[in-house]
Amino acid sequence: MMYDYADQIHRCFKCGYCKFSNNYTDFNCPSYNRFRFESYSTGGRLWLIWAWSKGEIEWSEHLANIVFSCAACRNCVEQCPMRFNEDIVDWIIGARSDMVEKGLIPASVGEFLDNIHKYGNPWGMPRNERDIWAEGINRYTIDDDNEYLFYVGCVGSYEKQGQQMAKSVADFLRTTGVSFGILGSDEDCDGNEVLFTGEKGLFRELADKNIEKFKELNVKKIITLSPHAYNSMKNKYGGLGEIKVYHYTQVFSEIINSNNIELSDLNIKVTYHDPCFLGRYNSIYEPPREIIKGIPGVELIEMERTRENSFCCGGGSGNFVFDLLGRSSNSPSRIRVREAYETGAELLIVSCPSCYCMLEEAIKTEGLEEKLMIKDISELVIESIKNK
Amino acid sequence: MQSIYKSLTKIVDEEFVSNQKEELYIYSQDPGMMEPHEPDFVVMPKTTEEVQEIVKLANKEKIPIVPVGGSLSLSGLVIPHQGGIVVDLRRMDQVLEVNEESRYIVFEAGLTTGKLKAYLEKYHPLLRFSIPDAPPSATVVGNIVIHGQGRLTQQYGFNSDMVTGMEVVLPTGEVCKIGSGSVSPYWFSLAPLPDLAGLFLGWFGTTGIITKMGLKLYPKKKLRDIEVFAVEDPNLVPDVIQRVTHTEMSEDIFTGAQPYPPVFKDIIMIGILLTGDSKEELEFKRKMIWDALQCHIDSKEGGFMMMTPDVKQDLLEMPTSSTTRFADVKKGGGFEYCGPIIPVEKFPEAFTRLLEITKKYGITFGNAGRVIGRSHSMMFSFGYPFNRADPENIERTKNALHDTNVASLDIGGVPWKPEVPAQKMIMEKMDKSTLELMQRIKKVLDPNGIMNPGNWEVE
Ligand SMILES: Cc1cc2nc3c(=O)[nH]c(=O)nc-3n(C[C@H](O)[C@H](O)[C@H](O)COP(=O)(O)OP(=O)(O)OC[C@H]3O[C@@H](n4cnc5c(N)ncnc54)[C@H](O)[C@@H]3O)c2cc1C
Ligand code: SF4
Ligand code: SF4
Numbered sequence: 068m069m070y071d072y073a074d075q076i077h078r079c080f081k082c083g084y085c086k087f088s089n090n091y092t093d094f095n096c097p098s099y100n101r102f103r104f105e106s107y108s109t110g111g112r113l114w115l116i117w118a119w120s121k122g123e124i125e126w127s128e129h130l131a132n133i134v135f136s137c138a139a140c141r142n143c144v145e146q147c148p149m150r151f152n153e154d155i156v157d158w159i160i161g162a163r164s165d166m167v168e169k170g171l172i173p174a175s176v177g178e179f180l181d182n183i184h185k186y187g188n189p190w191g192m193p194r195n196e197r198d199i200w201a202e203g204i205n206r207y208t209i210d211d212d213n214e215y216l217f218y219v220g221c222v223g224s225y226e227k228q229g230q231q232m233a234k235s236v237a238d239f240l241r242t243t244g245v246s247f248g249i250l251g252s253d254e255d256c257d258g259n260e261v262l263f264t265g266e267k268g269l270f271r272e273l274a275d276k277n278i279e280k281f282k283e284l285n286v287k288k289i290i291t292l293s294p295h296a297y298n299s300m301k302n303k304y305g306g307l308g309e310i311k312v313y314h315y316t317q318v319f320s321e322i323i324n325s326n327n328i329e330l331s332d333l334n335i336k337v338t339y340h341d342p343c344f345l346g347r348y349n350s351i352y353e354p355p356r357e358i359i360k361g362i363p364g365v366e367l368i369e370m371e372r373t374r375e376n377s378f379c380c381g382g383g384s385g386n387f388v389f390d391l392l393g394r395s396s397n398s399p400s401r402i403r404v405r406e407a408y409e410t411g412a413e414l415l416i417v418s419c420p421s422c423y424c425m426l427e428e429a430i431k432t433e434g435l436e437e438k439l440m441i442k443d444i445s446e447l448v449i450e451s452i453k454n455k
Numbered sequence: 456m457q458s459i460y461k462s463l464t465k466i467v468d469e470e471f472v473s474n475q476k477e478e479l480y481i482y483s484q485d486p487g488m489m490e491p492h493e494p495d496f497v498v499m500p501k502t503t504e505e506v507q508e509i510v511k512l513a514n515k516e517k518i519p520i521v522p523v524g525g526s527l528s529l530s531g532l533v534i535p536h537q538g539g540i541v542v543d544l545r546r547m548d549q550v551l552e553v554n555e556e557s558r559y560i561v562f563e564a565g566l567t568t569g570k571l572k573a574y575l576e577k578y579h580p581l582l583r584f585s586i587p588d589a590p591p592s593a594t595v596v597g598n599i600v601i602h603g604q605g606r607l608t609q610q611y612g613f614n615s616d617m618v619t620g621m622e623v624v625l626p627t628g629e630v631c632k633i634g635s636g637s638v639s640p641y642w643f644s645l646a647p648l649p650d651l652a653g654l655f656l657g658w659f660g661t662t663g664i665i666t667k668m669g670l671k672l673y674p675k676k677k678l679r680d681i682e683v684f685a686v687e688d689p690n691l692v693p694d695v696i697q698r699v700t701h702t703e704m705s706e707d708i709f710t711g712a713q714p715y716p717p718v719f720k721d722i723i724m725i726g727i728l729l730t731g732d733s734k735e736e737l738e739f740k741r742k743m744i745w746d747a748l749q750c751h752i753d754s755k756e757g758g759f760m761m762m763t764p765d766v767k768q769d770l771l772e773m774p775t776s777s778t779t780r781f782a783d784v785k786k787g788g789g790f791e792y793c794g795p796i797i798p799v800e801k802f803p804e805a806f807t808r809l810l811e812i813t814k815k816y817g818i819t820f821g822n823a824g825r826v827i828g829r830s831h832s833m834m835f836s837f838g839y840p841f842n843r844a845d846p847e848n849i850e851r852t853k854n855a856l857h858d859t860n861v862a863s864l865d866i867g868g869v870p871w872k873p874e875v876p877a878q879k880m881i882m883e884k885m886d887k888s889t890l891e892l893m894q895r896i897k898k899v900l901d902p903n904g905i906m907n908p909g910n911w912e913v914e
Contacts, residue, residue, distance in 0.1 A: 077844040080782040080790065081486050083525065083592030091569030091591045092577070103499055103546055104473060105526070106481045115477055129475050148776035149783045395470065 072161035081110035085143035088376040097399035109143040116162040136391035140379035141347040163265025175389035188221040198251035200230035207248030215247040222420035223292040229420035235445040259299035263384040294344035320354035331454035332364035338412035341377035342419035380425040387421040400429035466508040471499040489531025494541040503666040511628035522660040524597025530874040536909030583675040601872040620669030626901035642669030660907040676730035686757040689806040698747040700830040704740040710824035787842025794836035795863030808862040
């Protein structure tokens with residue numbers, strides 16, 4: 068896959084529409100919010116990339132940080148009024164690819180890619196610890212007649228919050244009688260972040276390996292825990308043939324609706340954070356909301372920036388690991404939890420393991436632990452089922 | 456230079472001070488076509504006190520200092536022609552007060568037009584300001600400093616006529632209030648004090664840095680609509696404007712002409728926006744306007760255009776993004792325009808000159824005009840999209856821009872938001888005593904010549 072940018076990128080007018088949400092209530096580009104220099108806005112970044120591509124400025128660590136601090140949240144694509152808007156993130160990825168090829172990337176990004184290459188996950192964790200959370204959960208085998216392969220992904224496998232999510236998704240599937248299995252230590256990184264950091268070669272390798280594995284196991288349907296994995300498999304892999312990919316919220320919504328699952332009253336005010344790879348990338352806005360609204364006693368209060376205007380947690384495109392947007396009260400995750408708190412909700416609901424990690428950490432840093440809880444949709448649903 | 460950097464980081468949080476190549480590059484230019492020049496530092500203050508300390512430092516060290524808003528005036532007015540410190544004001548973007556009864560607002564200088572629009576819609580839905588059609592990341596103050604025009608300009612004059620007060624950091628470091636706010640806690644008016652605001656408007660940041668501003672707000676009607684009257688003969692435009700402004704029924708009147716798409720070729724469109732609190736009010740205004748133009752319809756010299764809902768929505772959008780999309784006409788990310796302020800009767804002449812210039816240089820154009828006051832003048836834009844990746848196209852557009860400034864002055868207009876070369880042309884033509892007065896005022900306010908040097912400067 069090649070993203071041509073050098074011939075087109077000068078078309079950006081640096082007008083700044085893309086900094087905003089659609090009604091201009093606030094700036095909505097996470098990296099611009101974090102740094103506030105024009106260089107970190109979409110337009111600034113595109114102009115710098117163009118300058119670099121024609122040799123007007125030299126590469127520097129700072130330039131690479133600017134290029135890689137884009138969370139690939141797609142707000143700019145949504146807001147740019149120009150006809151080329153769909154190409155903006157691809158141009159940035161194109162520049163990253165060039166930097167990757169030339170070995171000109173920030174050290175933390177290098178380590179991130181290296182770990183995925185060697186260990187199949189971005190932290191360099193042992194492969195055999197991938198299913199440490201999964202006691203009692205079946206492996207997906209060709210012999211069992213499982214309906215779904217539950218693809219857990221790296222954050223779900225290794226991070227505390229992801230593991231919690233994975234457990235409750237598995238719990239829900241079991242409780243509702245859905246047959247599924249996981250890949251456990253045979254699972255590999257889905258590659259979404261690898262692609263968005265511009266490592267096209269490694270992405271292809273991972274995608275091919277995963278496709279081969281799915282086909283070997285005769286997989287028909289995949290449930291992903293992470294919207295990132297959902298995005299790469301659904302939109303970027305190619306070659307999955309008849310295999311269908313779902314994000315778990317789609318499956319939940321379908322099961323709850325068709326099986327009339329009884330849910331108990333939770334009596335709570337909540338707000339919901341749309342993850343970029345579910346929302347802006349795949350237009351999945353309703354299923355999560357249908358699940359939340361279907362739980363008795365749950366009042367959903369939307370944040371000002373929601374759906375297509377959602378404000379990214381800052382974790383996209385590998386930033387949930389190398390975090391080039393962190394360490395500031397202007398970090399997107401901290402801005403986002405303040406916004407969630409301002410709604411008056413007691414609970415912030417997520418549907419992405421990366422958002423979960425980013426936002427839980429931010430709640431702590433903001434000192435909001437006593438005031439704002441955070442849970443994944445699956446945890447909320449399980450709580451509601453178990454209370455019955 | 457390192458010591459200046461250190462001093463700046465003592466004034467402003469270090470993460471908002473940069474002397475790195477990438478920031479210097481980005482702040483060396485705007486999306487227009489003036490030659491870039493890098494600053495030595497970029498700094499983003501949060502408070503008036505920080506701005507004051509930065510200015511004091513610059514004045515002590517005699518370093519140039521350039522205030523920057525959205526960098527969207529497209530005339531290179533924020534290019535630090537002599538290096539120095541660029542002060543990006545957009546971290547100062549708080550609304551400080553809205554007085555609903557006296558209909559004014561006080562806000563910080565980095566507030567963008569987009570955020571102000573959203574703020575009023577959310578908290579004061581019955582009030583509005585005169586929003587320009589610049590992208591929403593333009594600042595309200597940047598727009599007013601250049602005598603911008605917006606959606607209420609036809610009713611109330613230049614946006615700079617709506618100012619009710621200011622807080623300014625003078626080039627020598629004093630913080631000064633202008634208007635009623637200098638005497639009273641209420642920033643409701645510049646009158647009856649001497650109008651000192653004029654010392655900072657139209658000066659492109661060469662006389663001080665505005666840190667706060669008071670601005671008139673206006674009633675926001677519930678309904679808006681648009682009628683577009685089309686004529687082929689430019690000579691008819693002043694009469695159409697006269698007749699419509701005489702009714703005093705419209706919100707905003709603009710003109711538009713462009714060669715593409717072909718259906719628009721040879722047509723001059725006059726957009727007439729209407730507002731009302733009820734359908735009856737809107738229909739009454741519409742009837743008055745139709746009646747006023749009936750003679751041109753009867754003579755078949757003009758007529759109202761049918762519009763699809765999409766086109767209507769586009770024209771009613773505030774700001775209208777279609778103006779920005781013009782920059783992609785050449786698929787080249789560039790758009791330059793000189794928009795002289797002209798007497799309305801000069802429209803036909805300006806239009807003829809526009810066609811001559813674009814023909815001479817083989818470039819395309821977009822013309823947008825906006826009526827200022829009840830036909831007291833109008834902004835007439837000679838707008839040229841260009842391709843930033845095509846040096847030859849840039850050169851032709853640059854030449855066209857030069858000819859445009861010459862034409863603007865020739866016909867008796869005044870180039871609006873003029874780039875440095877156009878400023879020079881204006882000053883050459885200016886009454887010599889006026890020019891001397893301007894220079895004297897500048898010298899008094901800015902004895903070390905640190906403020907946005909290169910602008911309004913006699914060599
Ligand atoms: C597509 C498009 C459409 C446009 N439509 C309109 C329109 O409808 N009406 C209109 O009026 N303009 C229009 N413009 C022109 C321009 O973009 C706007 O006027 C804009 O509001 C300028 O604001 P800015 O913040 O970008 O100013 P800047 O370009 O950042 O600054 C303008 C000048 O003001 C000075 N300055 C900025 N802030 C301060 C301060 N705090 N104190 C002292 N000096 C300061 C700067 O040094 C500079 O000299 C348009 C531009 C584009 C690109
Ligand atoms: S990406 Fe689009 S919206 Fe953003 S600055 Fe460039 S042209 Fe404007
Ligand atoms: S994708 Fe998101 S972070 Fe990246 S430039 Fe666009 S708005 Fe900013």
